[in-house]
Amino acid sequence: MTDIGFFLSEFHFIRPVWLLLLPVIAAIWVLIRYRARKAGVPDAGLAPHLRDALTLRTNDRKRLLPVDWVAAIISLALIGAAGPAWTRIPDPFVAQTAPMVVILKVTPSMTANDVVPTRLERAKQKTEDLLKLRAGARTALVAYAGTAHLVVPMTNDPTVIKPYLEGLDPEIMPKKGADAVTAFETATAVLKNEETSGAVLFVLDEIGSQDVDTLNAADDPDVAIGALEMLSEGVTGSELANLDFVRVRVSPDDADLRTLDRALNADYRRALNQSGTQPWDDRGWILAWPAALLALLWFRRGWTMRWLIIIVTVSAFGAPESAKADVADWFFTADQRGRLAYQNKDYKAAADLFSDPMWKARALYRDGQYEAAAEAYERIETPEAAFARGLAHIRNRAYRDGVRAFEETLELDPDYPGAAENLKTAKEIVDYVETTREQSDTGEDRGIGADEVVFDNEENQGAETAIGEEGDSSGLLTAQQWMNLVDTRTSDFLRQRFAIEAAEQ
Incomplete structure (x- = not known):
């Protein structure tokens, strides 16, 4: 569905009763206009040729009169008062973009350099740009050649996907080919676990005719399908033109991603x-x-100025004393400008602008300032604020504080949606952390201790042991030795994982 289709299907008025005044305004407009047309120069005492010379534009029936502009202004005001709407106010705790599975084709054909530097590298760059565009949205990554593999499950953290994305290369794929259908089935299986409808985005250069027929036959109302063609201008992709879903060819800027994201x-x-x-x-x-x-046309000769004088007077006396020289301050309050920044996903600026404590806390939360958000929510004594404070504490790994916040939520509203479930999950996390801490004391005979970093361990369970430092002669591995044992090549890890999954299939 396009943006226009979405607008037409969702457009409505919040307060439609105001529209009942439109026929009244139309009737008054017709009456005044009719009288204005009838009014003219008196016939008595004037010769016909003098009357025609003294009358201006008497035969111009298309001439606009002041009442036309007044009727238009009042009509616009009534329609605005009726409250046109087609979307809901964004919920800061619900992603405003659909969960998406990106299916990346990883075959030798993607190494062609008609798209600089190569089709595959450009596809990776576009995927990273898409993650930035969909900030906060849940995204998963699937790679396919002759087999299809779930590289990264659903996550709202783009930094998790990036290293795995960089490690994808045709050489690590266990089987040659291009099985797009299996990749699509893998993606839809991931989306079935989501609570809302989602989308699948193919990032590829070409596709087989058999795969096209199967994909076009896939009619799932809960899954929107799109394709980003990694082809340069003048290069045609095999059967890509026969796909029924949204297709966009790669562009130098982000216009292609924005088009796909909207659709x-x-x-x-x-x-x-x-x-x-x-x-x-x-x-x-x-x-x-x-x-x-x-309304600016009121300055024209013959238009009444009394309404304009009243508006200017009210505006002058109603202006806040703390008005700034910034032009935006002349038209918007701090909360309104904060709302605009929030809608543009500039959450840091929104947090600085909002004076409303609830919206300020929401902006801090979306900006990743979880500790500051929790402090802001603590000043608001409502179940919604307590619940949001719990989420902020969990994000900040302050699990016990999260438990307390969810308990407070249930005290204020025992039936608050999701509070009981989140309280149970938070308690399980605390139990897990403390149990792990308690079991981390492995003894001297094994020669390995636990890390010094422990999150939220108020019960002080387990022994305080640490990885040995340089020059430690106790037989413990040093921190540098531990780092040397870690294989940081993501491609090698994916090669082994894909081979195991292919063997199991």
């Missing part, structure tokens, strides 16, 4: 509208701009 997210945004609990986002303010521009 693949339309169904997900519609699902959020239908199942979401957030209030609708009132877009009536958009109509204030054309109404204000039309």
Whole structure:
């Protein structure tokens, strides 16, 4: 579904009762305009030729009158008051983009250099750019050649995907070929575990005719499918033109990714509208701009100025004393500018701008400042704030504080959605950390101790042992020796993992 299709399917008015005044305005407009047309120069005492000379544009039936502009301004104001809306206000704790599985083709054909530096390397760069564009959204990565493999399961942390993405190379794939259908089945299996509908994005150069027929026959309303063609201009991909789903050819900028993201997210945004609990986002303010521009015509000769004087007077007395020289401050409050920054995903700027404590805390949370977000939520005594504070503590690995926050949520509202489940999970994490700590004392005979870093261990379970330092003669491995034992080549790890999975298949 395109953006236009999504808009048409979701557009409605929050307060439609205001629209009932439109026929009244139309009737008054017709009446005044009719009278204005009838009014003219008196016939008595004037010769016909003098009357025609003194009358201006009497035959111009298309001439606009002041009442036309006034009717347009009032109509725009009424439509804005009716509250046009087609999306809900974003929930800061729910990703605003669909969960997506990126399917990357890793075959020798992807090493062609018609797309600089190569098709595969450019595909990796585009995938990284897509992760940045979908900040905070859940994304998984599947690679395929003759076999298909889930490289990284669903995660909202792009830094997890990046090293595995860099390690993908045709040489590590266990079987030659290009089985796009199996890759698609792997991706849809991942999406079935998600709570909402999702999307699948192929990043490839060409596809076989048999795979095209199978993919076109896959009719799942919960899965949107798209393809990013890694082909230069003038190069045609085998059977790619026969795909029924959204296809975009790679571009030097991010226009291709934005087009795909909008198209693949339309169904997900519609699902959020239908199942979401957030209030609708009132877009009536958009109509204030054309109404204000039309109001400027009051300066024309013959137009009344009394309404304009009243508006200017009210605006002057209603202006805040702390107004700044910034032009944006003339039209928007700090919270409104914070909201604009929030919608543009500039969460750091939004956190600085918001004066509303709840929205400030939400912006801090989305910016990854979990400790600051928890402190901000602590100043708000509502179940929603307590629940959000618990999530912030968990993100910050302060698990016991998270337990306390979820317990407070249930005290304020025993039926708060998700509080009981999150409390149970947080307690399990605390038990696991403490149990691991207790079992970390492995004894002297094995010669290996536990790391000094332990998160959230208030019970002080387990012994305090550490990896040996340089020059330690006790027989422990030094920290440098431990690092030397770690194989940091992701491609070697993926080669072995893919081989094992191929053998099992």
